[in-house]
Amino acid sequence: MSIRGQAVKTVLVAGGAGFVGGHLCSRLRADGADVICVDNLQTGHRANLAALTGQSGFRFIRHDITAPLTLPARIDEIYNLACPASPPMYQINPIHTLKTSVLGALNLLGLAKAKGARILQASTSEIYGDPAFSPQVESYHGNVNPVGPRSCYDEGKRAAETLFHDYGIQHGVTTKIARIFNTYGPGMAPDDGRVVSNFIVQALRGHPITIYGNGSQTRSFCFVDDLVDGLMRLMATPHEVSYPVNLGNDGEFTIADLARIVLAKIGSSSPLIHSAIPADDPRQRRPDLTLARDVLDWRPQVGLGDGLDRTIPWFRAQLVAQGHTAEAVA
Ligand code: NAD
Ligand code: UDP
Numbered sequence: 385m386s387i388r389g390q391a392v393k394t395v396l397v398a399g400g401a402g403f404v405g406g407h408l409c410s411r412l413r414a415d416g417a418d419v420i421c422v423d424n425l426q427t428g429h430r431a432n433l434a435a436l437t438g439q440s441g442f443r444f445i446r447h448d449i450t451a452p453l454t455l456p457a458r459i460d461e462i463y464n465l466a467c468p469a470s471p472p473m474y475q476i477n478p479i480h481t482l483k484t485s486v487l488g489a490l491n492l493l494g495l496a497k498a499k500g501a502r503i504l505q506a507s508t509s510e511i512y513g514d515p516a517f518s519p520q521v522e523s524y525h526g527n528v529n530p531v532g533p534r535s536c537y538d539e540g541k542r543a544a545e546t547l548f549h550d551y552g553i554q555h556g557v558t559t560k561i562a563r564i565f566n567t568y569g570p571g572m573a574p575d576d577g578r579v580v581s582n583f584i585v586q587a588l589r590g591h592p593i594t595i596y597g598n599g600s601q602t603r604s605f606c607f608v609d610d611l612v613d614g615l616m617r618l619m620a621t622p623h624e625v626s627y628p629v630n631l632g633n634d635g636e637f638t639i640a641d642l643a644r645i646v647l648a649k650i651g652s653s654s655p656l657i658h659s660a661i662p663a664d665d666p667r668q669r670r671p672d673l674t675l676a677r678d679v680l681d682w683r684p685q686v687g688l689g690d691g692l693d694r695t696i697p698w699f700r701a702q703l704v705a706q707g708h709t710a711e712a713v714a
Contacts, residue, residue, distance in 0.1 A: 392441070393417040394458050396501075398449050398492060399465030401425055403572045404506070404564075406432025407612050408463060413442060415616075420457065424448040427468045432571055449488035450480070453495055461619055462503040464492050467541075469508075471534065471662065472577035478536035485540025486547070493551045493559075502558035504619050505548050507628060509565040510538040514666045521672040522563065522628045532664040545628060552626045560618050560625065565632025565671045569608030569691065570698035574706075580605065583643055584692075584699045587652035588713045597661030599640030604670045606633040607691035610684040617680040625679055632671040633684040642688075649692050 395412050399405045400421030405428065412419050418441040421433060425446060436442040447453055449466045467484050468474040474481040489505065496503035512520045513528035528538045548559040568580035575585075586593050614631040637645070643656055676682050686694070703713045 393460045394420065395461045395463065396420045396422060396455075396459050396495075397463045397465060398422045398488070399428065399467065399506070401428030401430060401432050401444070402465060402469070403432070403569070403576075404567060404608060404611060405463075405465045406571050407569070407608050408465065408615065409433060409436055409442070411612050411616065413439065417441070419443070420445060420455070420459070422447050422449065422453065423466065427470070427473050427573065427576065429573065449491055450483045452491045455495070459495070459499040459501045462492055462496050462501050463506070463615065463619070464489065464503065464544075465506040467506070467537070470577045471537070474537045475533055478533075481536040482540040485537075485544045489544040489547045493547060493557060496557050496559075497551065497555050502560065502619065503548070504560035504562060504615065505544055506615075507545055507561050507563045508537075508541050509563055509630070509632065509669050509671065510534065510666075511542055511545065511563055511628070512666075512669070513538060514664060515668060518668050519634060519670040519672040520630070522630055522675055529664050533662065534664045549626070558623045558626070560621065561628040562615055562618050563628050563630045563671075564611060565606055565630065565669060566603045567606045567608055567611045567632070569695050571608070574699060574702050579603070579639060579642065580695070581699070583646045584650070584696055585703070587646050587650040587654050588696075588700055588703055589708065590652060590654055592655050592657040593643045593647065595639055595643055595656055595658050596665065597639075598658065599643065599656075600638050601661070601665060602636045602638050602668045602670065603642070604633050604636050605642070605688050605691065606631070606684055607686035607694070610686055614676060614680060614682045617682050621679065629675050629679060630671040630673060631676055631682075632673070633686075633688070634671055634673050635688055636668075636670040637688065645688065646692065649689075649696060
């Protein structure tokens with residue numbers, strides 16, 4: 385197939401039915417690529433792909449990436465987004481989470497090698513654990529507990545980075561590593577348990593806002609469109625750009641600040657309640673974006689206020705669709 389004489393790329397998105405994956409599949413299709421989405425629907429939803437389903441350039445394969453994947457198709461690029469990202473979700477079956485990162489990376493790297501495809505890993509700021517330095521620069525090796533509730537995710541993602549690095553060195557595969565910081569936007573599952581979705585849903589329903597600990601821990605929140613743009617720019621870089629690159633927004637907010645901002649945006653009078661901080665919860669997170677700026681010519685464009693304005697209506701519509709009356713939703 386071709387558009388105006390140019391060959392159409394075939395892009396495989398593992399985890400394409402998830403929050404970020406759904407946006408990425410849509411952007412890739414809009415840019416003219418054929419897209420194959422591979423997902424086991426563990427935390428993803430076909431609704432995230434509704435607009436693409438039935439298009440001739442889109443195919444969905446239900447598959448768990450812990451098992452090898454053989455495909456007859458030509459594949460030019462692989463994005464590996466497959467892994468639950470929410471702490472409550474990745475902690476349900478920690479052994480499977482670790483297998484997803486390690487065996488999944490091995491299986492997809494093997495596929496990339498066989499197809500001559502370039503491959504991008506959705507890594508994470510969790511590589512830095514509870515950081516001793518802020519902002520976190522890619523050269524910082526992190527402070528991760530290998531035997532805690534977050535370890536299945538953090539250590540799995542760290543091992544996956546090692547595999548990507550080694551497939552580049554040993555097999556010459558073109559590999560990319562994006563260290564993604566907390567990202568939000570329309571398409572997050574309302575019940576997925578991350579802080580932005582929890583606070584918005586709680587505020588809309590008039591339920592208490594659940595702050596873990598005293599709320600002084602910080603996060604830096606990136607709007608999903610910015611992240612997808614950064615991922616696609618990273619995929620397009622020359623072979624030599626195989627080192628990790630931070631992608632996120634460097635505006636830093638305490639969790640208590642986030643609660644106040646969400647309540648004000650929604651006009652909700654939900655009370656704030658505090659409960660114990662989960663073990664190993666990082667106290668601070670803020671990306672150093674120098675490398676992303678220099679190598680990708682990329683900066684996030686959407687601040688937290690604008691991003692929430694684009695996100696809250698989507699959650700309101702979800703709640704109404706779930707049977708909550710419009711009046712019950714703030
Ligand atoms: P998500 O949970 O919404 O999406 C993950 C997708 O992967 C889901 O569709 C899920 O069904 C699928 N999946 C999980 N395990 C799988 C397996 N073994 N085989 C096949 N499919 C599987 O999460 P998200 O927020 O869209 O995150 C996407 C990726 O980005 C993840 O790899 C995550 O670790 C990474 N990331 C996200 C954030 C963020 O804030 N959103 C931050 C850092 C890293
Ligand atoms: N958090 C919170 N209330 C919630 C959900 C999360 O206070 O209902 C806190 C959590 O303890 C953490 C921060 O918000 O300090 C971000 O949590 P999230 O699960 O979104 O992501 P991560 O901890 O992986 O950055």
